[in-house]
Amino acid sequence: MKEEKVFKDPVHKYIYVQDAVIWELINTREFQRLRRIRQLGTSFFTFHGAEHSRFSHSLGVYEITRKIISQFERNHYPDWPKEERLLALCAALLHDVGHGPFSHSVEEVFGTSHEIWTCAIILGDTEVGEVLRRLSPDFPEKVAQVIEKKYSPQIVVSLVSSQLDADRMDYLLRDAYFTGVNYGTFDLERILRVTRPHQGHIVIKESGMHAVEDYLMSRYQMYWQVYFHPVTRSSEIILRKILLRAKRLYEQEYKFQFLIHPLARLFVNDLTVEDYVQLDESFMQLVFTQWSMEEDVILSDLCRRFLNRKLFKYVTLEQIDEERIEQLRCEMRAAGADPDYYLELDFASDLPYDVYRPGDADEKKLPILLLNEKDELVEISLRSEIVRSISGIHLGRHHLYYPGDVMGELKL
Known part of the structure; x- marks a missing residue:
């Protein structure tokens, strides 16, 4: 671009846009929609500051990815495929473009996935798809393959989707900032400095192991103190019950006083991409307000509970x-x-950390590898007592x- 664009950001201070395609993608209607999708779903009922959006998070993931790639290129690391730079940046920016309102609750009730919708938006007749196709006819397909974790070289996928990726690093810091807790903080700059491309993997210099330990402990603490907070879970349960009740009423041919497009298609899992991008949290809040006056006692009561925080x-x-x-x-x-x-x-x-075992297909399970002074790769739990103590154990409460x-x- 002739002139670098800059976003002021509370987490990263500044987010720099240097490529015209990134600027064009940010200004598409599908990406702008993310301003109307909260990053933390219903957590605002528990932490009143948690009003930040998928838009700001997506910019943050892009910025961390940009910093990592910039560091690779400045140091001329031979194992980084330079031709993949723009692909990695686009995938980082667009990785959440298919998220629906209130995070994962809609997905659970209607059996869908934000990753499926992300790929549909990228590959479809959308403004995002149009921008990507201007780079090359097959460029949307490449971005979708990164989102689906099917792209080769796998190092591009690892930047956006792994156990130490730009996505997790941004949401931990951003969610900690906006919820007002300290649990999610870790030394991002240190991790970026010790990150290397090596033999097709993203690895960490062994001297940076303690920064990664801090990151993993931050993730552990954030899940228990924020993401799994029982009050937030209560609001998510009520939200799911609203959607489940409305879906069942529709199947029973109940006569809604208020039913606007594309709700009917949502109930029968027949949404088009155009339908889907109309769904945001403003839309759903309006629907719940109207449903709070429905004749069905269960639906109206659940909506009033949700709207008025009677959890x-x-x-x-x-x-x-x-x-x-x-x-x-x-x-x-x-x-x-x-x-x-x-x-x-x-x-x-x-x-908190899943030790990779041969045969695992999920890239998010791929191990965090340490690079020692002999250029040998060692899985982090073999070196770290802290990581070993939190590995392989599903912790939970009923x-x-x-x-x-x-x-x-x-x-x-």
């Missing part, structure tokens, strides 16, 4: 007592509430969610 209470379960839970379901029916919509057993779990105004205080 379900919860109790933590050390072990599952199926008989007691069934008894609670009967008690809830007797109290006039349908347990299918008002009682939920939830289990949140995370694997919570039982219920409406306190219906059931009072539960003691199990």
Whole structure:
């Protein structure tokens, strides 16, 4: 570009756009839509500052990727394929362009995936697709292959999707900043300085191991303190119940007082790309406001709970007592509430670091490799006691969610 464009950013200070195609992609309607999709879904109910968008996160992932590639090129590392620079930057920028409203809740109810929609937007008759095709007719397909983790060389995929990637590094720092917690902070600049391309992999100099340990511990803490916060899980449960109830009502031919396009297509999983890009959180908030006045008691009540933050209470379960839970379901029916919509057993779990095993197909499981002074690659858990202690163990807790105004205080 004739003149470098700059975004002021609270996490990275500045985000630099030097390529015309990146600037054009940012200004497409599909990418601008991400301003209306919150990065953390319903976490704003728990952390009132968590109003940041997928738009700002996507710019951040692009910026971290740009910094990594710039460092590779400045140091003339032979193992970095220079011809892949623009592809990596486009994939980093567009990796979340297919996200729907309220993060993953819509995906769970309707059995879809933001990655599928991301590729559909990239490959479709869209402004994003038009910009990419101007580079070359097959360029959208290459970007989609990176998103799908099928592109070769695999080093390009690793920049955007791995256990130490630009996506995770940005969302940890950004989510920590906007939620006001310190758990997600780590030394990004140190990690960038010790990142290397080597034998087709993204690796870390062994001297930078402690910075990676800090990053992995930050991820561990953020999942338990922010992403899996039980209040946030409560709001996500109510959101899913709203969508599930509306879907079932539609299947039963219920006469909605308010049903605008493309909701009917959403209920039958028949959305086009054009339909999908109309779905954002402003749209869904309007729908929920209208549904709060529907004649169906369950749908209207759930919508009012969501809009007014009247969330379900919860109790933590050390072990599952199926008989007691069934008894609670009967008690809830007797109290006039349908347990299918008002009682939920939830289990949140995370694997902070997954030790790669031969045969694993998921690039996100590919190991974090350390490069020692002898130019040998060593998987990080073989060197780090900290990483070894958090590897391979699914940590989780069971919570039982219920409406306190219906059931009072539960003691199990």
